[in-house]
Amino acid sequence: MADVTYETSYDDLVNEPPLAQASDAYAGAYDTTEGRVFTVIGQDWDSVLAPDEGEKERIVVNMGPQHPSTHGVLRLILELEGETVTEARCGIGYLHTGIEKNLEYRTWTQAVAYVTRMDYLAPLANEAGYVHAVEKLLGIVDDIPARANLIRIITLELNRITSHLVCLATGGFEMGALTAMTNGFRDRELVMDLLEMITGLRMNHAYIRPGGVAQDLPEGAVAAIRKVMAQLPKQLDGVPRMLVDNGVWKDRTSGIGYLDLAGCMALGITGPVLRSAGLPYDVRKAQPYFGYEKFDFDVPTTDTCDVYGRFLVRLEEINQSIRIVLQALDMLEPGPVMVADKKIAWPSQLAIGADGMGNSLEHIRHIMGESMEALIHHFKLVTEGFKVPAGQVYSATEAPRGELGVHIVSDGGTRPYRVHFRDPSFNNLQATAAMCEGGQVADVIGAVASIDPVMGGVDR
């Protein structure tokens, strides 16, 4: 209590405890029916009074949504007891953009350009899942040209490599292994250049279309892919050499973020997290699509159920992806890259011209100078789009983060009636509580990094 007595008008102020005097609009303390609640904003911890005798201290910390190590706008609400996490909850939705609803107002082909923006680290995986579902609805899965499917597999596996490299890079960065980040992003850039060469863009490709792919491989692409695939293992060798047997890294990642097989099953976990629990489940093997059954590759697993195991699984999956890409290159034969049905096939193969990507000059010459019917056909297919028979399908594909499920309902029209993405990040993020509770705050970062959530996919 202050000794000085002020003028009567200040009575209220001086009768307040010292904390309230120091408090501002954002920080302070107030009493609730559940006890005293303190709000601190940093650098003012001193102002927080020690809790009364016998009162249980309960600290709830918001980690995120802007914390650099929460993988985008993920908000983690942690209840702490000292350094121990007693409860962990996720707050999501900060990146919700209503993509699923938007698709209901676009044609079946236009939708590709939307879904590619969901999980932005694996845009081609989103496209593949969506396109596979549309092709199932149309009943043209078996009519897709072999070359188109091989190009899809090549781009998908290249995408898996870039995605896993980001996971390793950012995961390493978040746990203090800065060199893992610089190396990871350096190696990823090589593969990104390939994707840019093939699709025209580094991300948001809109490359895999219903019926095939947007354009054939450009000249020199096969040689360029081979070159990078030969170079990549050598460069990637640095990561395992630096981290796999690194005592500091192992101490930091072993035994944390633990989730065993029973936990994975209950929580519907798929992808590298499931495989780190020892179950070699991979949709590419179990229910192959795009012709994955023709490829010889392994499904790596570990039985450690922890962050370290997931790191090893991803590392090995990169090597397996390289194997798949090399086999696909050997299988490539000249041929069409779009389905033969002219009522579905996008009327032109896109080509990169002087002013960016657009219709090929050859096609423009054909519709503008040679054939009125071709022009009408082009116009109707591009503006109206094609109709898809009524019904619903579910397509499951193996995205880098796990099983990507796409549920599409068609009402027989030119637009999807309902599209739902079961994004693996969304589902797997549910494991945060199981992985983090009882552990340390610092290990929350490692656990979340090992789930590798991409908020664009979680929130859609």
Next chain:
Amino acid sequence: MTDSQETAAVVPAGVTTIPVVDVRSGMFGGSGSGDTSGYGGLIRTIEMPAPTARPFGGWFDEAADELDLALADDGLSLALAVEHVVVDRNEITFHVRAEHLLAFVSRLRDEPALRFEICTGVSGVHYPQQAGRELHAVWHFLSITHNRRVRVEVSVPESHPHVPSIVSVYPADDWHEREAFDMFGIVFDDHPGLTRILMPDDWPGHPGRKDYPLGGIPVEYKGATIPPPDERRSYS
């Protein structure tokens, strides 16, 4: 024009009908401009795939038999728990009555011959034309043991959108049910914490529903005005 036909109440047990999704007229789908093709009076009824009678084909029959046997332990049968079965595009859909959903999915998970260990979530679908059963909750299940998938669909009226939560059987469905509630207003009874997940907590309405506007503003480009996407012509 078919509203009167469609307002028939919930289909009585044993009677299978084909759910109508839409009734469209004209040749080209577009509206607002004259249809001079001479087919302006054309009326097309768009129907979802019809209920399938036995045999379903493939492993579907075997799974249905197992389900029938297993449900007998609950004093149920496949015919009691399921309105009808649709086999379409090599996928099987069980249209389950809401009140028997929990028993149904418990059997799906626990029966050794079925063993659908993983629930890959629930997706809401809004069919405003299907009076009395406007909101559908659609689950997909995966059996890693048998490498099979099934779809389970429950239809409820918009006026009473209550579906039992299956989180007690499949904990993985937690966030998925919250999302379906958030987007479609389907209330999953006995869910441990049914709150909005993607939209802000105080958001009014359920954005996934067909009567919820997409939003958007017209865009002006070189003097011409392009309406927002939901006001543009549809060719369905």
